[in-house]
Amino acid sequence: MRQVDEFTIANKPIASIDLMEKAARAFVQSFLRDEFDTSKHIAIFCGKGNNGGDGLAIAHLLLSNGYLNIKVYITNFSSKQSTDFTINLQRLEESRCKKVILNNAADLKNIKADLIIDAILGSGLNKPLAGEYAELASQINKAKKKVYAVDVPTGFFAEGELPSNYNGVSAFKTICFQRPKINFFMPESVLATEQFEVVEIGLDEDFIEKQNTDFYLIEVRDIKKILKPRKLFSHKGTYGHALIIAGNTNTMGAALLSSMACLHTGAGLITACIPQSGLIALNTILPEVMALPRDEYTRIEDQHKYQAVAIGPGLGISTAHEHLLESLIAINRPLVIDADGLNMLAERQDLIEKLPQYSILTPHMKEFDRLFGEHNSWWETLQTARTQARRLKIVIVLKNQFTFICSPEGKVYINPTGHPAMAQGGMGDVLTGVITSFLAQKYTALNAAILGCFIHGQTGNELADNHFVVTASQVASGISTRIQQLI
């Protein structure tokens, strides 16, 4: 972002102070959508770098928007101050804004404010907080006020391994500039911010797009580019035959949910390979889906007739199932492997080495650790996932609130869709069905994973608008409508 910032200033008719003003305006616009009451007392904490410069510009703008109870606290913990901070400080001197200089954190007796804006340190953070900065962050947190952070909460690293003992500011919301920081997608970020919103500040988009990066945020426009409409004169054969090997006596629902999702995502034909005991349920609930009874099964005959094969949801672990997995891997055609398929793989590390290229693994964090060893942080987990995806030439879908899709080329695609209302059993089975369906329809493994995660999460998001909890069945049956809206 720093490079983009410099490029924009050098190549667009915009001075850095004006870019700061645009950033402050964008922050204030977003802030005003949440907080309308102009009688609120707002404490704005400013460092002396550009993050602090933003804070001063925000103070100025809030004053001109009728917020008269603004108090600006300036941290005087270092002698350095940025040019744009200095300019904005001069501008603020001319207003009636109350200012307090903090020479150390102890100068702050108590914070008499309804709201706090944190503009102490932003993306310039280059070491963990210590001394006065750490003390000030602790005092802000102890005040238990609603905190809005400017760009990045003070003390939070935008990228890289997050320290386990976070000691920075804990914000209610971070309003960040132009692009989300990668670490906002890590579960550990909840300690630093409950939510984040990205606001556009006019940085050069063409230049951003051309930057060399291994991290990509999946956006609607990407999905629209990948999705193909159904063609005139096409028939069920056009859209592939998916085989879903799933379900067991007590977990038949997993097979049904996966198959249902596969159906609503548009595969031409679907066969569910389930135990005899599930046939009545399958024929009753999903008459469109064919059955391949699994009782004595250790091999899948005619594997070539399936364009996509998934194994794992609710499958159960047994020697027969392990043989089945081994024989599928031996055929050397890409597979989608989930749940017990992954658990069996974890017990057979030799099979991991033989995984067909462009297979898709869909582990949650625990399954991932069983496969590739324990990790201490999400950043570490993500690095292993990238390395393994590249080494084995597979796609790894690392499931979480924000799912990371690691490609065989070592890139990471971050899926922004999904909702806490979806945190319920069966949701992963549905995702497997959706991805398998896209694979059957001849999307590449990477695109099937990207489409699957995005559309699955977006369907959940839409449902969560009107539901406290969104069930896996609801998501499965809502997928088709969502795809149609995207196309």
Ligand SMILES: NC(=O)C1=CN([C@@H]2O[C@H](COP(=O)(O)OP(=O)(O)OC[C@H]3O[C@@H](n4cnc5c(N)ncnc54)[C@H](O)[C@@H]3O)[C@@H](O)[C@H]2O)[C@@H](O)CC1
């Ligand atoms: N393109 C962009 O990203 C834009 C950025 N702007 C703002 O500029 C900010 C970045 O500004 P700066 O680069 O001046 O950096 P900061 O304002 O984040 O930090 C100021 C200085 O603090 C020092 N510092 C770092 N870690 C420290 C620590 N742990 N303890 C004590 N001191 C520490 C560093 O020397 C750093 O330069 C962004 O977060 C954003 O708010 C906006 O004004 C406009 C556009």
